[in-house]
Each structure stands twice: as structure tokens, then as C-alpha cells.
Amino acid sequence: MKAEPEHQMRLLDVQEIDSALAQLAHRARTLPETEEVKALDGRITGLGDRVLAAETALSDLDREQRKAESDVDQVRTRSDRDRKRLDAGQVSSPKELESLQSEIASLQRRQEELEEVVLGVMERREAAEAELARLRKDLEDARGEREAAEDRRSAAMIDIEGDRASQAQRRERVAAEVPDDLLALYTKLRDQYGVGAAALRYGRCEGCKLALSTAELGQIRQAEPDEVVRCEECRRILVRTTESGL
Known part of the structure; x- marks a missing residue:
């Protein structure tokens, strides 16, 4: 899947909001x-x-x-x-x-x-x-x-x-700022794992908290900026940032 980097970055904002909504729901239940x-x-x-x-x-x-x-x-x-x-x-x-x-x-x-x-x-x-x-x-x-x-x-x-x-x-x-196909993938992954998109920060997936291997980081480094990449461990969307360590 292809998506502009700024659209991928917006997924992190959506995920932040969804996490806040989940926390509010949990607070209401407990x-x-x-x-x-x-x-x-x-x-x-x-x-x-x-x-x-x-x-x-x-x-x-x-x-x-x-x-x-x-x-x-x-x-x-x-x-x-x-x-x-x-x-x-x-x-x-x-x-x-x-x-x-x-x-x-x-x-x-x-x-x-x-x-x-x-x-x-x-x-x-x-x-x-x-x-x-x-x-x-x-x-x-x-x-x-x-x-x-x-x-x-x-x-x-x-x-x-x-x-x-x-x-x-x-x-x-x-x-509304995220393309429909990208948002649909994110929603599917969020429903499965609770978190649909996570930042790649200093070589570590913020979703599963595991460090990526050198080979995995090399593949991501070579991928086009608009390529939607996934964590090999948790399968969440990995969003590249200035702190990704690539």
C-alpha cells in the first residue's frame, strides 16, 4: 500500500486519539x-x-x-x-x-x-x-x-x-485527512491488536516495544517514503519519523 508520509504521520494522531478514547471507556467501566x-x-x-x-x-x-x-x-x-x-x-x-x-x-x-x-x-x-x-x-x-x-x-x-x-x-x-484505504487498514489492525499504527523510534517498534533487526531496518531504509511498512513482529503499521534511527 502507498500513502503520503504526512498521511501516515496522521495515523499516529488518530491512534493517540483512539487510545485516549479507549482509556475513557475503561475509566467509565471501572x-x-x-x-x-x-x-x-x-x-x-x-x-x-x-x-x-x-x-x-x-x-x-x-x-x-x-x-x-x-x-x-x-x-x-x-x-x-x-x-x-x-x-x-x-x-x-x-x-x-x-x-x-x-x-x-x-x-x-x-x-x-x-x-x-x-x-x-x-x-x-x-x-x-x-x-x-x-x-x-x-x-x-x-x-x-x-x-x-x-x-x-x-x-x-x-x-x-x-x-x-x-x-x-x-x-x-x-x-478525514487520512485516505480511506489507509484508514481501513489501520482500523482493521486496531480492532485486532488494540493499536493499529505505531511510530518507529530509534529502531524500535512503539507498538510491541521490540527492537527491529538490522536486516529489517535496512529494508525499511530502502523503502520508498510513501511505502506503508509493517512491523514483522506485531504486524502493526510502522510510521517513520525523524526519530526512527534510519
């Missing part, structure tokens, strides 16, 4: 804020599950407390009824009186036991409320952190997109 948002999403999901579990546990304790208090009320009501009978002198039989007094004492012990149960449930409920409040606070904080991370990611993406648009416009202008 923004630390993206991983931060992902991690926070996982944390938020986990905290949400824990909040739900804590709410369920608190609801169960509410039911348990209501039942325990109801049991206390039932025993208290029965005890009060028996005391009223005793105080009113409605029981005349000594045996029945003894039985009623025994039942009142038994109900008193049962009431005390049930009141201890209520206190225990209330203590557990208080601890459950504190745990639920802590989890809700952690969830709120995590959501705030995610929103801040998302804002930072959006700002970074806006900057990247601005740079990408600027580089894309510049590439369009520079690529």
Missing part, C-alpha cells in the same frame, strides 16, 4: 463509585431484610405482651371476684371458706408469676425496639451514602462524556 454503589446496594438490601425481620420480631413481642397482660387481667378479675365474696361474707361454710382463701392465695401467686412474664416480655420488647431503631438508622445512613456515591458517579460520567465527545470530534477531523 469507576470506583460504581463499585461503591454496588456494595451499598448489597448493604441496603441486607439491612432492609434485617429491618423486616426486626419489625416481625417486634410484632410477635407485641402479641406476646398483649396475651401476657390479658392473662394477668383474667387472674386479677377472678381474684377480685373471690375477694368480694370473701369480704361480703357470702361464704359461711368453714370448708368452703378455706377453699376460697386457698384459691385467692393461689391466684395471687399466679398473678405474680404472670406479671413477671409481662415484665420479661416488656424488657425484650424494649431491646427489640432499640435494635429496630438502630437498624433503621443504619439503613437511612446507607441510603444517604448511596445517594452521595451516585451523585459522584454521575458527575464523573459527565466529565468522561464531555472528554469523549471532544476526542470524538477531534478524531473525526483528523481521520
Whole structure:
């Protein structure tokens, strides 16, 4: 392939721009804020599950407390009824009186036991409320952190997109100065190797970073200036410059 030396030199500008565009794309894919948002999403999901579990546990304790208090009320009501009978002198039989007094004492012990149960449930409920409040606070904080991370990611993406648009416009202008056949070859090689054109600098290919042999340099030295030469090792287009060492 033949191409004017200045057109070949323009390939290095195109390659520089393409490398910058590739770096911008890589930066967009690997923004630390993206991983931060992902991690926070996982944390938020986990905290949400824990909040739900804590709410369920608190609801169960509410039911348990209501039942325990109801049991206390039932025993208290029965005890009060028996005391009223005793105080009113409605029981005349000594045996029945003894039985009623025994039942009142038994109900008193049962009431005390049930009141201890209520206190225990209330203590557990208080601890459950504190745990639920802590989890809700952690969830709120995590959501705030995610929103801040998302804002930072959006700002970074806006900057990247601005740079990408600027580089894309510049590439369009520079690529328009390269003949179609030369640009097509460059594009094919870039798609294959990531870099389509590289400078020959001091006898070394800047694409694969390998030094050319004396024979290879001799062949390039003898080639016409408009001859498009390729690196024997990496097959990229070699662009001759004033620093080629020929």
C-alpha cells in the first residue's frame, strides 16, 4: 500500500486519539463509585431484610405482651371476684371458706408469676425496639451514602462524556485527512491488536516495544517514503519519523 508520509504521520494522531478514547471507556467501566454503589446496594438490601425481620420480631413481642397482660387481667378479675365474696361474707361454710382463701392465695401467686412474664416480655420488647431503631438508622445512613456515591458517579460520567465527545470530534477531523484505504487498514489492525499504527523510534517498534533487526531496518531504509511498512513482529503499521534511527 502507498500513502503520503504526512498521511501516515496522521495515523499516529488518530491512534493517540483512539487510545485516549479507549482509556475513557475503561475509566467509565471501572469507576470506583460504581463499585461503591454496588456494595451499598448489597448493604441496603441486607439491612432492609434485617429491618423486616426486626419489625416481625417486634410484632410477635407485641402479641406476646398483649396475651401476657390479658392473662394477668383474667387472674386479677377472678381474684377480685373471690375477694368480694370473701369480704361480703357470702361464704359461711368453714370448708368452703378455706377453699376460697386457698384459691385467692393461689391466684395471687399466679398473678405474680404472670406479671413477671409481662415484665420479661416488656424488657425484650424494649431491646427489640432499640435494635429496630438502630437498624433503621443504619439503613437511612446507607441510603444517604448511596445517594452521595451516585451523585459522584454521575458527575464523573459527565466529565468522561464531555472528554469523549471532544476526542470524538477531534478524531473525526483528523481521520478525514487520512485516505480511506489507509484508514481501513489501520482500523482493521486496531480492532485486532488494540493499536493499529505505531511510530518507529530509534529502531524500535512503539507498538510491541521490540527492537527491529538490522536486516529489517535496512529494508525499511530502502523503502520508498510513501511505502506503508509493517512491523514483522506485531504486524502493526510502522510510521517513520525523524526519530526512527534510519
